[in-house]
Amino acid sequence: MQLLFDFFPVIAFFGTYQLTGDLFTATAVIIVAVIAQTAWQWFRHRKVSQMALVSGVLVLIFGGLTLLIHDKAFIQWKVTVVNWLFAAAFLASRFFGDKLIIERMMGQNLQLERSLWQTLNWAWIVFFIALGALNLYVAYNFSEAFWVKFKLFGMLGLTVAFAIGQTLWLSSKMPAEDASAESGKSQ
Helix, strand or coil: CHHHHHCHHHHHHHHHHHHHCCHHHHHHHHHHHHHHHHHHHHHHHCCCCHHHHHHHHHHHHHHHHHHHHCCCHHHHHHHHHHHHHHHHHHHHCCCCCCCCHHHHHHCCCCCCCHHHHHHHHHHHHHHHHHHHHHHHHHHHHCCHHHHHHHHHHHHHHHHHHHHHHHHHHHHHHCCHHHHHHHHHHCC
16 A cells, blocks of 8 residues: 555556646646645654655655646656666765664564675665666656556566565575574464
8 A cells, every 4th residue: 555655646647648638737746746745744654754854855856847848858758867866865874873764664574694684785776777767768768658557567577577576685695593483473
């Protein structure tokens, strides 16, 4: 359910584009959806996640520029900028604080050796860089309609596939006693 909430603005963008065929109307809708999503998070939890905040601010900036200048390149570049900023944040976490970002996100549920956290952090860095580059490739080499579909289905699909791959990789790294304890809980 959280994944759907996280992708709500993108789904609203996609739905609007499918109904209108107009990227500028869809951009206006994603701006409103991001504001609504951020307000909902704030009123419900009295905080907004940093990832959602960064993404939301960039939607406002790049979406606003798209509408103001009437140039679709800004909203298309927003996806890449967000992914590359996430990659930079994951990379910077190696130098600031005692835990990597991925460990801060998953550390309450998972105990790993430092080297595994580092490998996982690097995997997310590479993933975000590749996703940003792939977005630009699609934006500049395919139709606008294809890019809009890729923004929802391609990005979501790749993110889910990467998360599943991460889960499989992590399960192969878990000590045998942890794996047997987990299987005993489910019986």
